Amino acid sequence: MLRDEFDFIKKIRPKYSYQSSLIQGIGDDAAIYCNEPMFDELICMDTMVEGVHFTRQTMTPWMIGFKALAVNISDIAAMGGIPTYYLVSIAIPEEWTEEELTQIYAGMSDLGSKYSMDLIGGDTVSSKKGLIITVTVLGKVEKGTSLLRSNAKPGDLVFVVGDLGASAAGLDLLLSTGLNHPYTEYEKHLLKAHQEPIPQVEAGRILACSGLNISLNDISDGLASETNELAEASSVDLHIEFEKVPRNIYLNAYPIEKQKQWCLFGGEDYQLVGTMSEAGFKQLSPILSEKNIKLTVIGEVTEGSGNVYLYENKHKEKLLKKGFNHFDKGE
Amino acid sequence: MLRDEFDFIKKIRPKYSYQSSLIQGIGDDAAIYCNEPMFDELICMDTMVEGVHFTRQTMTPWMIGFKALAVNISDIAAMGGIPTYYLVSIAIPEEWTEEELTQIYAGMSDLGSKYSMDLIGGDTVSSKKGLIITVTVLGKVEKGTSLLRSNAKPGDLVFVVGDLGASAAGLDLLLSTGLNHPYTEYEKHLLKAHQEPIPQVEAGRILACSGLNISLNDISDGLASETNELAEASSVDLHIEFEKVPRNIYLNAYPIEKQKQWCLFGGEDYQLVGTMSEAGFKQLSPILSEKNIKLTVIGEVTEGSGNVYLYENKHKEKLLKKGFNHFDKGE
Secondary structure, X not given: OEEEOOHHHHHHOOOXXXXXXXXXXXXXXXXXXXXXXXXXXXXXXXXXXXXXXXXXXOOOHHHHHHHHHHHHHXXXXXXXXXXXXXXXXXXXXXXXXHHHHHHHHHHHHHHHHHOOOEEEEEEXXXXXXXXXXXXXXXXXXXXXXXXXXXXXXXXXXXXXXXXXXXXXXXXXXXXXXXXXXXXXXXXXHHHHHHHOOOOXXXXXXXXXXXXXXXXXXXXXXXXXXXXXXXXXXXXXXXXXXXXXXXXXXXXXXXXXXHHHHHHHHHOOOOOEXXXXXXXXXXXXXXXXXXXXXXXXXEEEEEEOOOOEEXXXXXXXXXXXXXXXXXEOXXX | OEEEOOHHHHHOOXXXXXXXXXXXXXXXXXXXXXXXXXXXXXXXXEEEEEOOOXXXXXXXXXXXXXXXXXXXXXXXXXXOOEEEEEEEEEEEOOOOOHHHHHHHHHHHHXXXXXXXXXXXXXXXXXXXXXXXXXXXXXXEEEXXXXXXXXXXXXXXXXXXXXXXXXXHHHHHHHHHHOOOOOOOXXXXXXXXXHHXXXXXXXXXXXXXXXXXXXXXXXXXXXXXXXXXXXXXHHOEEEEEEHHHOOEOHHHOOOOHHHHHHHHHHHOOOOOEEEEEOHHHHXXXXXXXXXXXXXXXXXXXXXXXOOOEEEEEOOEEEXXXXXXXXXXXXXX
């Protein structure tokens, strides 16, 4: 009745790294690391499932690894934190080759090294169907800092860091014509936004270190969903002008209705949305601009009861929270 | 092509708890918590896959949750640490009901509350086939403590905390006759060892706080595998007398060859194995005994090159590391 673990799973068991002097020891099962009294600790954990969050038709193994780590780093960025370490648990079906699994870890390692992050643990198991990858990311942020969702105040401006819609547009292309279609250079920018999102760590750090009262969310589930979360958590209303929402430049070739859908509901852009005072905006705008980080005011905060309103051509509508979209059940 | 997430997955999104005054804030995506300068941090992450590590024929949903957390706490126990927080990422196939998922979280919560552990984050996603549950556990241990595998020294004694074999025996019963068979009271003890293992946190704490030079491993993959890990990591040889290996009392009804198989290679007992000096043993033995924790010397350490030898009836054989056994591919 019993069988041994796949041999190849044992082989690809990741090599844990040990570059930080704060790491005291790493076993197969647990890691021990020094904390730093001036910092609070951050932790987050996200899972990507084959056939739900990605397929082999939309992502190469390297991209799967890259993105699995990126979406977690984005959670740390939304707290204004410095990502420090990561752990990876991967459940592997038989049909994935050792080379593909090596590529998954290479994708994580290539992104992680940008932030000097050590891989300090995890687990490697077999799966009955579909690859499932769960990443835990640790981070740190200066004590006293908090960019909580509940920080939005009436009178604040609503801002977006970066621009929106490219990831969903890229996914649309991938679902229509797959990974290996001869895409134009324009289209490749959209694909890359979906496959290799770059978390806004530097912007998060600048916002956190400003000492300003800022509410912040990363945009994983679409602007509509994330702004509703801010409004609810802060018990205020948010008023957003669609014309001000920063749309990715490569969306220009597409009908405005598509652009709107992608920007508001598409998700997976991993940019930031938040609120701060007008004085704060004036203070931070040149600092972010100097770092080539795009900061755009898209609306304002009023007293209210947790609603978001969208204004377009003088028409006002309630912007509803929409769930994250998953792949269809058929692959 | 796109579809919304299952509604019930959204519903069972776990309620994160907030009992510790060290928790500064919890979002859906990341938690922030205070560190303590006198402690080092511990972290570990383990995954259980339906059809690989459990089936519905061997475990109830409550037990699946309980055990998923227990195996991670056991990793913290093996570092001598205090478990503090946990995060849970769960990938759920359509056929699991909301009630079953609630039971999984209840199993974790019931065990976690024994250690005053807060659930501070995680992820909830859909799976194409099979339930996959990944748990990250944080812990802490006094700075300067280290119960590393590489600590074994020639002249040390090899010891086991607790007794062995019951989990594998219980699994054998479950695989033969399923969850709902009318088991005897004796058999129920074996089942429980497999379904609801209790990690040796208290013993780990006593070993850690002793200040002694101790190597330590939890027994997740069987005594043979874990002792080989200690021998390899410390570059010594371990000599184990099978007659001294503490066998669970409820194994007595079974043939000795079965008992041997279960104790040495069965795994999932989540007891502890390690090495310490004879003087250390004399010091700790009464302390553990007072707490009703069973501590047994099973052999000794000599200079060597990472091998483990088993002695039985004056016969000596090399004890080989064997992989953890998984369920057969058919459920």
